[in-house]
Amino acid sequence: MPRKPFTLIPMKMEAVIQAAFKEFSRYGYSHASTNRICAKSGVSKGALFHNFHSKENLFYFLVQDGLRLAEREFKDHFSAQDRAAPFQEIFRNSFFVLLNFIKRYPDYYNIYLRLIYDPDIPERERKKVTEVVRIFTVSISDALFQEGRKRRIFPANLDENIAKFLFNTLITRFVELYYFPLRDPGLDVSRKTESELGETLDTLCRLLISGLAARR
Secondary structure, three states: OOOOOOOOOOHHHHHHHHHHHHHHHHHHHOOHHHHHHHHHHHHOOOHHHHHOEEEEEHHHHHHHHHHHHHHHHHHHHHHOOOOOOOHHHHHHHHHHHHHHHHOOOOOHHHHHHHHHHHOOOOOOHHHHHHHHHHHHHHHHHHHHHHHHHHHOOOOOOOHHHHHHHHHHHHHHHHHHHOOOOHHHHOOOHOOOOOHHHHHHHHHHHHHHHHHOOOOO
């Protein structure tokens, strides 16, 4: 893990972080160059490694930093939700929070995708970082599940882990199709307006809930 407190002044630290995000996003883990990061941020290699010790720790820090920011935005959004709103509205808005976050920080999402799909990331680093990703994805699914449970939408014997898996799979897959239309099986997610996306999410949520809901 990187040494704390960091010795770089905040402005230099921000320059390193931004340069590193661009580098790992563009080149992936194996081909990212600490020399280029130093050149673009104006920080010496000695200073970079004094603060982060290794390329592995720098990559791990970036993943943590991006996920912390995304989780904070999601939690702020979720806590501000109108609890009188229909569950499908809360579900729909959760997608848009993540989508809008990715639009503002595309390098965060690129690094996340490389982490999932890039075969060049060494297995030791992958295991270390994917645990952080897992905690983040569980937190989103848990928020939705607990909201549904409070509303007594789900039967008491519903397997919590299966429900969270379904929520997480639907949201993350939908986001992915928005950016990778070639993987879209026919929903045309990337071509829809925000209103049309909302309608599609409402339909998916209704279908999902009708399968999970308690029989009355």
